[in-house]
Amino acid sequence: MANLTITVDEGVLRKARIRALAQGKSVNAILAEYLRSYADLHAAQVEATRALIRLSRKSKSARGGRRWTRNELHER
Numbered sequence: 001m002a003n004l005t006i007t008v009d010e011g012v013l014r015k016a017r018i019r020a021l022a023q024g025k026s027v028n029a030i031l032a033e034y035l036r037s038y039a040d041l042h043a044a045q046v047e048a049t050r051a052l053i054r055l056s057r058k059s060k061s062a063r064g065g066r067r068w069t070r071n072e073l074h075e076r
Contacts, residue, residue: 004031 020027
C-alpha cells in the first residue's frame with residue numbers, strides 16, 4: 001500500500017479528526033475511502049450511461065412503438 005502526504009489547514013484537520021472520531025474511523029480511513037470512491041466514479045458513470053442507453057433502446061412507448069411528435073411532447 002502506498003503512502004500519501006498532503007498539506008491541509010490545521011483547523012480543517014482538527015475538525016476532520018473530530019468528525020472521523022465520532023464515526024469511529026480515522027482521517028486516514030476516511031480519505032482512503034473517499035479516494036477509492038473518487039477513482040471508481042468515472043467507471044460507474046460510464047456504465048450507468050451505457051445501461052440507460054440500452055434501456056432506452058429496448059423500451060417501447062405507450063403509443064405502440066410510434067415516435068412522439070414535437071407537439072405531443074410539448075402538450076400542456
